[in-house]
Amino acid sequence: MWVRSGVLIVFLGILGVPPPISAGNVLAVYPHFGFSHFKVVMPILNELATRGHDITVISYVKNPHAVAFPNYEELLISAPGEDQSSTTINLVPLTENTPTRSLPVLIREYKALHDEGQKTCGHLFASGHIERVVERHRKKPYDLFLTEYFNSDCQLAMAKLMNLPIIGLSTCALMPYYYDRIDLPDTPAFIQSEFVGFAGQLKWHERLLNFIQAKLLKFLYKYHSNRADNMVIRKYLGVEIDVEEVARTQTAFIFGNQHYSLMGSRPQSLQFVEIGGVHITKKAEKELPENISNFLNRSNEGVIFISWGSMVRASSIDKDKLTAILEVLQHQPLRIIWKWEGDETPKTDSSKFLFIKWAPQLALLCHPKVKLFWSHGGLLGTTESVHCGKPLLVTPIYGDQFLNAFSVQNRGMGLKLDYEDITIPNLKQAFTELRKKSYAQRSVQISKIFNEREKAPLEIAIWSVEHVIKNGLVAAELLQSPGIELNGFIYHSLDSIALIFISVVLLIIILSYMCRGKPSTPANKKLGKPKRS
Template identity: 80%
Template sequence: MRTWMRSGAWAVLLGLLGMPQSISGGNILAVYPHFGFSHFKVAMPILNELAHRGHDITVISYVTNPQAGAYPNYNELLISAPGEDQSSTTINLVPLTEHTPTRSLMVLIREYVLLHQEGQKTCEHLFASGHMERAIERHQHKPYDLLLTEYFNSDCQLALAKVLKLPIIGLSTCALMPYYYDRIDLPDTPAFIQSEFVGFAGQLNWHERLLNFVQAKLLKFLYKYHSNRADNELVRRYLGVEVDVEEVARTQTAFVFGNQHYSLMGSRPQSLQFVEIGGVHITTKAQQELPEHIAQFLDQSGEGVIFISWGSMVRASSIDADKLSAALEVLKGQPLKIIWKWEADEPPVADSAKFLFVKWAPQLALLCHPKVKLFWSHGGLLGTTEAVHCGKPLLVTPIYGDQFLNAYSVQNRGMGLKLDYQDITVENLNKALTELRKNSYAQRSLQVSKVFNERQQTPLESAIWCVEHVINNGLAAAQLLQSPGIELHGLVYHSLDSVALILIPLILLIVVLCYVCKGSPPKSVHRKVGKKAKRS
């Protein structure tokens, strides 16, 4: 299962690169076919650290890792076309016209369908690239020890784990999708555990619990019998093998890394296989990267700054004219200056001493800067996590997907407010910003940040330990971690057979007693009848 570094020259090279020398290096296959850079950004620190520690890594991905060239043991196989402008598919992709003003069941189903279509598209690109066959061929010469991959909207890549008999470590770059819970026996109690697809404030009332229950069970069913069947058919078409990817995931998954932390998402029952690594993408270097013009603007901001950024995929500059007008009117009256990530070439007409519009912003460095007092965000998990890390209050305007869940998580923690896109008016925005100026939000943000940052291990250390544990123990690690519950039928898992065995005799007894009582007239009736007969 392990390949040992024997070459003295290789050890010298590792020493020059600052890599650990006397370790056993694994041979890792990593497959991240999703086109979103924000997804791959979560995986990159793990992959880079594994390469730094001397493990050989073959990475099949759509997005280039900027640090790949720094490691001779990091081999990159790109799904994207040579010379393709990856920013065209990963940056400023979503206009604000695509916001979803409600989280109704139909909206959630529509989002599932879009994710399914997107997942099948990425799978087609993955298999058409020929990299799957390349990985299988390389395995014959130098066996892989482990498959690292993303658990998001498709499982077609898990065919590699089946064919090559590899343990799996999945990565969920957002809150875990509802259809992955059962694979690791992670409780999804719909009375209080909210799915990635929904978002509610505080304790759920009965109709919210009903929606939470229905969507979680329905989406699990759809994913298993719709998406996974499509995955199986695609594997059969390209590789000519019969694979049940759902069974592969259930029986060969060792760990699932979740890009979350209880300080933000809330405490919940856990599975040994689910490891919270929220904040793994946060680095000290990124925290210090401030361009000169932004640093100068911050220095000249006496009372501080509101930072506005709606992520790498959402085009904030596509905002409706009436909402932009309302935002500018309110922000002009704020004591704080404004730094606004704006993608269009022409920024809005505004006082340059008050507003700084930038096409790109060093988000983490800005959020951790003491002059930044508030973050107006769209609720993307990376930006939200960075705000929690830096201890900054948030105003969150969710647009789609998990952003609603993240927005309510911020509000439920007392470190910010949710303001829906359709509710951006002068009155509502003024009210929200006035409320957020209360010191309680800043204090609560610092409290949550302290809990978020105080851990037994850093997120990266936790992830690396899990990977190296699986490398050293192979499929045995996955098998020993798995709960017996994943093999049980739902009726048995929830003890419904036992409940039925108790209730059925009890119900029969009640029915018999009711029948007997109904057939025997009351004693008082007998007495009255007797007396009446005697008189006559």
């Protein structure tokens, strides 16, 4: 037996595959329908399966690589036989763009996310998969609960019922309502959440909005969304569970799909782990279809690559804006590759334009002929552009795209151009500006920092997962800050500040009282002679 084990370890070493720890039993629950969300976690799940861990995944999106792993089981909550190419991508028309980040817009976005999250919870609980995995846990216990921290927490009922440590994943910039769970400072004076986006150092009115949204959205999520989550759990499972308490006491790590080179430096928590770029693979950098490869090879001056992500339908663009874009692009030297979902493409010079329904985005961005990326500011595409060192023109449509667009602009890697501002003069000005060498040079500099890390993002994620598998809830307990147990009054030392303030006020009052008295005789007053009797 020992000989066999030794041979296996040597064989794995030859293949370059690290020998796994004692195989864990992992339950992963990712019920959100967005393909781009699940794309972030797929490499982690695949690598865990490769290392010999048993993986049970409850998800809406199907993993195309799952069939390669006998120890990877999918429990889908999407409809049987559903064509996910039409139900998880190209869903958002450009009519839904939000040109401002005012407080009413932020509240509308929160409400839309809440409704979406509760719909997801309904699908998850109606699927019967929860009862199935809870029953399995009695026979073969799970070691860890992996999930997404995005717009609902109803799935955390499973972690509570099975008493499992949790690793959450934020596929975008962290939502403001998750900061307190891991004692991650929000500091609204300069830290922007997923909901906002401002340029450079915040002005006073921007700080005010940033402060209000950070505190208001935390309040709404706790007393609106989490209360709804608890009601769903009570309805389907018949138990009382406070999901906020579960998240606070059982979370070991939150993986953030970000890196400081793009999102900026900030105070950290041991529980927040940056894994931005975890979805990027060397294989994906080389996956170019023949028609695209041929077009690139014929592009002597270079190419502008246009893609507004997997969710946004670029083909829903307003006619006047499309006309302006085509007019400007036709008269600049670079050729164009454009992700276009519609069957009918714009009438253009085919030697200048190539329209494709699906883009091998990473391979295109890393190709030396691609000189500029016109993006909607989705975090995956933005991260890939940073990885490949390409400047960007960013047209944000909704959500965290505004934050990402300003991050690009603030770091000198590109420009932000709002959808409402797409006109011929503005486009000419933007392309003229982006031809300056400083944008390409700055993009290469930041790419170098993004890619030079002590460990690759996937290595960091796998180490964290296996650390929690081996140590269970003790790992989560030791990672947690004592601050999560304190109420706001004590956490911010308001009791001490109040005591000091009251003491200073009392001292001033006492000194003022002691200084009161009869006015003394002036020193320079002359004494008169006594009167004679």
